[in-house]
Amino acid sequence: MNQDHAITGRIWKYGDNVDTDVIIPARYLNTIDPAELGRHCLEDLDPGFATAVKAGDIIVAGRNFGCGSSREHAPLAIKAAGVGAVIAASFARIFFRNAINIGLPIVESPEAAAALQAGRRVSVDLEHGLIRDLDGGGSWSVRPLPSFVLRIVRAGGLIAMIKAQNPDGDQEKGGSWK
Amino acid sequence: MAPKQPSGLTLTEKILGRACGREVRAGELIEAPVDLILANDITGPVAFREFERLGGLPVAHPDRVVLVADHFVPNKDIASAELAKSLREFAAAHGIERCYDPGNGGVEHALLPELGLVRPGQVIIGGDSHTCTYGALGAFATGVGSTDVAAAMATGKAWFKVPETIRVTVTGRLGPWVGAKDLALAVLARLGVDGANYMAIEYDGEGISALSVEGRLTLCNLGIEMGAKNAIVAPDERTLEYVADAVTRAGLSEAANRASLSDAAPTWTVLRPDADAVYTSSLTIDAASIEPMVALPHLPSNGRTVGQAIAAAGDIAVDQVVIGSCTNGRIEDLREAARVLKGRRVHPRVRCLIIPATRLVYLQAAREGLIEAFVTAGAIVSAPTCGPCLGGHMGVLASGERCVATTNRNFVGRMGHPTSEVYLAGPAVAAASAVAGRLADPREVVDR
Numbered sequence: 001m002n003q004d005h006a007i008t009g010r011i012w013k014y015g016d017n018v019d020t021d022v023i024i025p026a027r028y029l030n031t032i033d034p035a036e037l038g039r040h041c042l043e044d045l046d047p048g049f050a051t052a053v054k055a056g057d058i059i060v061a062g063r064n065f066g067c068g069s070s071r072e073h074a075p076l077a078i079k080a081a082g083v084g085a086v087i088a089a090s091f092a093r094i095f096f097r098n099a100i101n102i103g104l105p106i107v108e109s110p111e112a113a114a115a116l117q118a119g120r121r122v123s124v125d126l127e128h129g130l131i132r133d134l135d136g137g138g139s140w141s142v143r144p145l146p147s148f149v150l151r152i153v154r155a156g157g158l159i160a161m162i163k164a165q166n167p168d169g170d171q172e173k174g175g176s177w178k
Numbered sequence: 179m180a181p182k183q184p185s186g187l188t189l190t191e192k193i194l195g196r197a198c199g200r201e202v203r204a205g206e207l208i209e210a211p212v213d214l215i216l217a218n219d220i221t222g223p224v225a226f227r228e229f230e231r232l233g234g235l236p237v238a239h240p241d242r243v244v245l246v247a248d249h250f251v252p253n254k255d256i257a258s259a260e261l262a263k264s265l266r267e268f269a270a271a272h273g274i275e276r277c278y279d280p281g282n283g284g285v286e287h288a289l290l291p292e293l294g295l296v297r298p299g300q301v302i303i304g305g306d307s308h309t310c311t312y313g314a315l316g317a318f319a320t321g322v323g324s325t326d327v328a329a330a331m332a333t334g335k336a337w338f339k340v341p342e343t344i345r346v347t348v349t350g351r352l353g354p355w356v357g358a359k360d361l362a363l364a365v366l367a368r369l370g371v372d373g374a375n376y377m378a379i380e381y382d383g384e385g386i387s388a389l390s391v392e393g394r395l396t397l398c399n400l401g402i403e404m405g406a407k408n409a410i411v412a413p414d415e416r417t418l419e420y421v422a423d424a425v426t427r428a429g430l431s432e433a434a435n436r437a438s439l440s441d442a443a444p445t446w447t448v449l450r451p452d453a454d455a456v457y458t459s460s461l462t463i464d465a466a467s468i469e470p471m472v473a474l475p476h477l478p479s480n481g482r483t484v485g486q487a488i489a490a491a492g493d494i495a496v497d498q499v500v501i502g503s504c505t506n507g508r509i510e511d512l513r514e515a516a517r518v519l520k521g522r523r524v525h526p527r528v529r530c531l532i533i534p535a536t537r538l539v540y541l542q543a544a545r546e547g548l549i550e551a552f553v554t555a556g557a558i559v560s561a562p563t564c565g566p567c568l569g570g571h572m573g574v575l576a577s578g579e580r581c582v583a584t585t586n587r588n589f590v591g592r593m594g595h596p597t598s599e600v601y602l603a604g605p606a607v608a609a610a611s612a613v614a615g616r617l618a619d620p621r622e623v624v625d626r
Contacts, residue, residue, distance in 0.1 A: 017371055017477060021589040026568040030250060030257035032223050044591040064372040067405065068587060069568070070307040072224050072323035093376050093407055094307055098323035148207045148337065158329050159231050166235060166332075
């Protein structure tokens with residue numbers, strides 16, 4: 001990772017509606033091992049992806065990335081394959097939630113998604129909300145996440161956040177909700 | 179003083195507001211207590227792993243958690259058998275009594291309403307995208323991932339952005355041989371696969387009132403295929419009758435229900451949208467204008483009338499037909515299929531698989547003679563499972579094969595080989611296609 005905390009990698013570019021069935025086909029959902037899921041990432045869309053992707057590479061896609069099933073195996077597979085971040089014109093709702101919850105960096109930018117080209121290098125600076133096309137020269141600022149969602153990201157995911165809020169022996173007993 | 183902004187609330191805002199104990203509006207981020215948390219044999223094991231990472235927190239309300247092994251069951255291989263086993267082990271370890279296997283359960287989104295667990299006014303999350311099905315009973319229900327399930331099991335609550343709502347008004351009534359699936363595919367063709375992303379879809383109108391609860395479950399089931407957070411129908415007499423019947427059938431006493439499902443809430447709460455509710459957009463569809471539909475590969479939004487599809491492509495030969503799933507595996511769906519298949523023959527080239535969604539649907543179908551009609555026609559009837567819908571097992575497609583399915587997704591490789599094709603349709607079109615050996619309109623097959 002760079003000194004400025006940017007994620008930098010080479011672009012893998014895909015179109016609209018990249019669904020969770022092509023991200024990780026159901027025939028591989030009989031395991032929950034992230035490494036095994038990562039080996040089949042995007043297999044039905046781009047069979048060469050999982051073997052050729054390098055750590056830190058960045059997926060750039062069009063609208064509605066991650067549509068379809070709620071399988072968290074999809075962001076897990078992308079993360080385990082070594083992908084540093086996903087930039088898309090838009091994300092499907094459950095995929096967005098899952099990525100935030102497990103700590104896969106995702107950035108929504110229709111402009112960057114349209115302009116960025118496969119094979120070029122791009123950097124994503126989450127703290128400053130900036131995408132830079134290192135080979136093509138463009139840059140785009142990104143709308144910040146809502147503060148509640150940022151809290152999850154900063155905690156390192158939803159489980160880490162809850163853990164921090166519930167130190168041992170200090171949790172409320174069940175049934176206190178009104 | 180400036181006049182107040184329009185003040186009406188949508189049904190989704192009302193349910194989430196009631197859960198939070200204060201008024202909430204679209205756009206707000208809230209944490210709401212949940213009445214029901216669902217996970218299955220695919221999403222459950224990942225949730226359990228995340229839950230264990232919390233380091234020993236108890237499950238806040240074991241009686242609000244429902245675990246259903248339905249995707250790869252009856253177990254398709256050793257690895258998936260281990261996943262299903264982990265559901266039983268987690269349930270035993272955490273005092274979760276509602277854990278269902280194929281022997282006593284079925285496909286989750288057919289099962290939970292049938293068990294009387296889904297009530298109007300509830301807030302429900304499920305580790306399955308088609309959790310939105312339950313909105314048919316006037317609940318707020320949304321699909322989430324496994325980590326959200328784990329968090330909710332520990333804390334009893336979940337975070338949501340209160341969604342904006344698209345109002346879909348269905349005027350008129352559906353014609354003969356046209357069902358809720360055809361209506362859903364028509365709405366989907368209009369809104370597109372992300373037309374309702376992050377939003378609620380609230381259905382109303384004469385066409386919805388006239389729809390059975392089972393039809394509404396089918397309609398709301400496809401909300402996620404438009405990207406919706408939830409789909410919902412305000413409860414009416416049909417809803418309350420359905421829920422009361424389910425509760426009675428399940429043999430749960432009112433007292434037991436109150437105690438087990440929600441300490442604070444009455445058994446159910448009938449909420450309605452305000453007359454001046456603020457909708458982000460509105461769509462009106464005339465039910466009477468809808469024809470038997472099909473969604474062409476590889477997006478559920480590729481809806482055409484069957485007539486249009488055939489006019490454009492000529493005969494579309496079919497290798498397999500699947501009738502079942504959380505979308506169309508209920509008793510009314512099987513009756514509709516039987517109206518076509520009874521006394522006819524499945525085309526010799528076609529494998530026709532019929533999957534009652536739950537044990538009780540299976541039993542009812544047997545009592546009504548539907549199973550015999552299917553098998554006599556040359557179809558085969560399997561145990562309840564999601565199996566073929568997601569290319570899991572019990573009906574995986576080979577390269578280049580084509581299937582007409584009453585399921586909900588037709589993405590690349592959804593039911594098997596990446597070069598196979600899925601055409602989505604309702605039970606009548608699927609059954610007619612099984613008889614014809616090619617995509618067919620039921621009116622063409624039945625009138626012949």
